[in-house]
Amino acid sequence: MKKRFYSALPLLLLAWALASAFHPSIYEPRVPKDSLEREQENENPFPASRERIQLGREIYFGKGLCVTCHGKDGKGIKIPGHSPRDFTDKKWQEARTDGELMWVLRNGSPGTSMPVRVGKVISEEEGWSTIHFIRTFPGK
Numbered sequence: 001m002k003k004r005f006y007s008a009l010p011l012l013l014l015a016w017a018l019a020s021a022f023h024p025s026i027y028e029p030r031v032p033k034d035s036l037e038r039e040q041e042n043e044n045p046f047p048a049s050r051e052r053i054q055l056g057r058e059i060y061f062g063k064g065l066c067v068t069c070h071g072k073d074g075k076g077i078k079i080p081g082h083s084p085r086d087f088t089d090k091k092w093q094e095a096r097t098d099g100e101l102m103w104v105l106r107n108g109s110p111g112t113s114m115p116v117r118v119g120k121v122i123s124e125e126e127g128w129s130t131i132h133f134i135r136t137f138p139g140k
């Protein structure tokens with residue numbers, strides 16, 4: 001029994017290494033390298049007014065279903081595989097432009113359970129509004 005475990009060890013190590021490789025640091029961009037610059041410059045066309053943030057809140061807790069994974073406090077619930085993003089993380093907030101977040105809302109985050117939202121369950125305008133709301137989590 002013991003012997004079998006040791007012979008399987010290299011395989012276990014390999015599996016662990018592969019799993020880590022597919023879980024890039026949360027500060028690494030999710031947008032593919034070849035379009036990163038363009039997406040980073042895609043600015044939020046709506047000003048972050050109180051009404052806009054309120055609209056984003058309604059989408060987050062309502063038809064966007066964001067709350068089911070990202071939680072009421074924006075910290076993310078525990079689910080198998082890749083954890084949902086913790087929106088209260090200031091360092092992560094600073095690492096991302098609104099344009100990058102819009103890319104994730106349009107494409108999901110491949111290899112994770114973050115699903116496509118914009119164009120499927122919410123409109124582009126609702127997506128930009130929700131991004132304004134997500135920006136309010138740090139400091140809450």
Ligand code: HEC
Nearest residue numbers: 030064065066069082083084085101104109112113114117
């Ligand atoms: C089924 C679960 C699930 C739902 C529903 C969900 N998310 Fe996510 N979300 C995730 C996971 C898991 C990640 C982490 C993906 C990663 O690390 O690449 C994530 C990551 C993100 C990110 C971070 C992307 C980045 O560049 O770091 C944003 C922004 C986001 N979600 C917004 C939303 C919004 C807005 C909604 C609702 C409209 C939503 N999510 C709904 C699971 C979910």
